[in-house]
């Protein structure tokens with residue numbers, strides 16, 4: 001019987017020469033256009049896309065890869081809304097509905113301190129039964145119990161909900177109400193805002209998948225006011241549901257334009273050259289200039305140009321870092337966190353959700369398009385730790401932290417107890433070829449002995 005013959009191996013995909021101009025722009029630190037982004041998304045040469053994202057990431061961070069020691073606290077899963085993609089929310093009376101007390105929060109803060117955590121991450125549903133006072137009281141309870149813990153809390157959606165229940169939110173001047181809420185939360189201990197609730201900045205997508213939630217203009221306003229008050233924030237993109245490729249790219253463009261504003265306030269200078277024409281973010285609202293979306297038409301500012309320093313809150317006396325000599329420096333977006341949509345348990349269960357390759361490519365595209373975001377996070381809870389390792393080689397510089405409880409999205413039937421150890425995080429980073437660096441919420445390097453830690457001075 002003749003020996004079975006294997007088919008000849010397929011030839012490796014050839015490099016896509018259409019990526020050459022994008023390579024030149026990315027390596028020079030120039031801003032990529034939406035059409036560039038479209039090509040990055042559609043080229044079969046995904047390895048060059050990853051290679052370019054890796055080159056940019058190494059320019060910004062060398063071989064450092066960040067993690068932190070953190071805990072999550074979800075104060076309530078009761079929500080007035082019912083977003084189609086969400087399997088977290090409950091209605092009052094549901095068997096799985098819960099609302100945590102201030103004592104629960106204090107206990108969680110104690111556990112965080114005992115675990116050596118530097119951060120507590122707090123989010124919840126838009127609970128219509130909790131009064132305004134609950135929220136500053138929650139922050140005070142945690143701050144009093146654990147003064148060294150950085151409190152990163154409340155998405156933009158929750159901030160607007162709080163302004164409404166505090167009766168300070170006016171459609172005619174929403175920024176005033178947002179400011180009122182943020183000032184009181186800062187006084188109570190708020191240290192930064194997480195990036196959730198952004199989803200995809202497009203009205204069609206909004207109306208189809210999360211109607212009732214705040215639109216892009218309001219989400220951006222919350223972050224803009226937070227930056228003006230000196231808070232650093234993060235941003236997310238939840239992809240892989242009803243949006244299309246172009247809508248993802250417009251979302252990224254709107255974020256980097258908002259970051260242009262924050263960095264301009266800190267003294268960074270824009271780059272000369274041709275400008276992308278005004279885009280349509282929300283379908284019916286032109287956003288060039290200071291239109292409905294409120295994004296100012298400032299010159300693009302990229303952090304990927306050779307020699308450009310990153311904004312850092314820990315260098316108050318370094319004159320080479322814009323904003324560092326300002327006694328009240330502006331806040332800014334620290335991190336973009338691409339989040340894959342998981343259909344299981346949601347009203348959009350019929351959808352397949354994004355593939356692993358799509359996750360990898362979206363993260364690499366985000367690194368290349370968001371040229372003024374210092375960090376890109378491969379959130380291991382939603383990407384898996386194995387995938388996060390690969391993502392570190394495709395543009396990510398951060399894999400988040402030890403977490404413990406995560407109730408928002410469960411990957412592949414995972415439970416709400418999702419915890420990993422520092423050892424596992426460090427091992428994953430080293431295996432991927434990078435140097436693990438423990439950071440605090442503001443990306444300052446942490447020095448640690450057991451559960452005792454401090455911010456490194458050098």
Ligand code: SF4
Pocket residue numbers: 079080081082083086087088089124125126157210213
């Ligand atoms: S995504 Fe947020 S606002 Fe929407 S239902 Fe879920 S918890 Fe509520």
